[in-house]
Amino acid sequence: MRAAVLHEHRRPFTIEELDLAPPGPAEVEVRLHASGVCRSDWNTVTGDTPSPLPAVLGHEGAGVVASVGPGVTSVAPGDHVVLSWLPACGRCRFCTSGRLTLCDVAAPALLAGTLLDGTTRLTLAGRPVHHYSFLSTFAERTVVPEASCVRIRDEAPFPVAALVGCAITTGCGAVLNRARVEAGSSLVVFGAGGVGLSAIMAARLAGAGTVIAVDPAASRRAVALELGATHAVGPEEAGTALTDLTGAGADFGIESSGAPGAVAAAYRAVRRGGTLVCVGIPPEDAAVELPGAALVRDEKVVTGSLYGSCRPHTDMPMLLDLFLEGRLPLDRLVGATYPLEEIDRAFADLREGGGVRTLIDLT
Ligand SMILES: [Zn+2]
Ligand SMILES: [Zn+2]
Structure with a gap:
């Protein structure tokens, strides 16, 4: 073969x-x-x-x-x-x-x-x-x-099913399984590739209020807005946009870019007591720097999520069902x-x- x-x-x-x-x-x-x-x-x-x-x-x-x-x-x-x-x-x-x-x-x-x-x-x-x-x-x-x-169901198209095999499950799972985003809450997603866009779709499904996509590419920001982001900005405008839109930071953050310094930026974007879920995988030897005193005082939760913390045999058919029903x-x-x-x-x-x-x- x-x-x-x-x-x-x-x-x-x-x-x-x-x-x-x-x-x-x-x-x-x-x-x-x-x-x-x-x-x-x-x-x-x-x-x-x-x-x-x-x-x-x-x-x-x-x-x-x-x-x-x-x-x-x-x-x-x-x-x-x-x-x-x-x-x-x-x-x-x-x-x-x-x-x-x-x-x-x-x-x-x-x-x-x-x-x-x-x-x-x-x-x-x-x-x-x-x-x-x-x-x-x-x-x-x-x-x-x-x-x-x-x-999976025979009517699920193979290209969509293939993407459920990694990007979609990773992004949707980060929001639904790990962050457990609540209706009306605010969410910021760093990186609007396949994983970040999946997170945005899941956030909309979960009833999130403000959903901010952060990505350097204008073309990806445009797709993010079509798929459920309420706002989309470049990385340099992210700080100002977050202050304007959420005041003290977003309730939930999803870091899907894996870029150097991205975790620290995403940490700052989340409010006190908020939850940051890291999904993008940086190079094997990369380290993450977080402010030590604030880590204690602000009680933010910082967690990884591998593969959307999924249970493949229940989550994957469920996501395809939602797609076939026109809801995702x-x-x-x-x-x-x-x-x-x-x-x-x-x-x-x-x-x-x-x-x-x-x-x-x-x-
Ligand atoms: Zn993958
Ligand atoms: Zn086992």
Whole structure:
């Protein structure tokens, strides 16, 4: 099967014919239909996020189950699925307390470049090629853990379903699961890419009052306003706008950019006693500076949220239901779509950052 292989950091992808071994116990083979291109993939291309090479990247995908390995009971050939990059074990202390994104089994193995048993199903001319985030969606087919397969309704379009596999769940979950935004409250979202725009849509769904988007790109600010932001400003105007619109700061902040200094700026934008949820992942060795005395006196909550702190098998079908009912315009995130051969162009699109979500069409 054809896949885009990354052999070295900061080099173009090469399209290669790979061998894909059949699914083992508790594994599933999926014929992919669409994959999103995510900032986390780019951080792996640059080497900022460590994951072994050569590898087939991509972790935001949807498709149809092609075959199942021994013991698989939750999906069958023909089922439409979104792929979750956190195949939670369901048995550890985090899973049993409902915090699946912290799973003791899946989370530590996320960047190991293998499936859960520590081996790979991908080979190129007999030599092993690594997986990425258990999924490797820049390919025609993939083998993934059964726990990564989230069954969805057949009428959900694959490009939207693919984006539910990462950006949409991350942004919506940050607002609904982690911040727990209340009706009438104020919210500021730093970064209006796929994740930030998803957060804005979820905030509107939750009944937030003032929703302020902060992004340097005018094109993204325009989309943010269409999707539910009440105001959209550039980073240099953010301080003044927040004072004018919220007085002492927003009730909730979402930091989705991962840019240097962004967490400190987002911290300042939240009112005393407010909650800041950090979603954008900065380079591995980046540190965050917060004012020490104010951290105590102002009692702000600063928390991370991985993958929208989601429970994939309930949250992902729920988000697609809301989309199909016309209550969450998730299709507005589907941007330029390229064939697998043009994957380098898709990443150039991502870096230029003017549009919404870039996708790879794998049909
Ligand atoms: Zn992602
Ligand atoms: Zn677990």
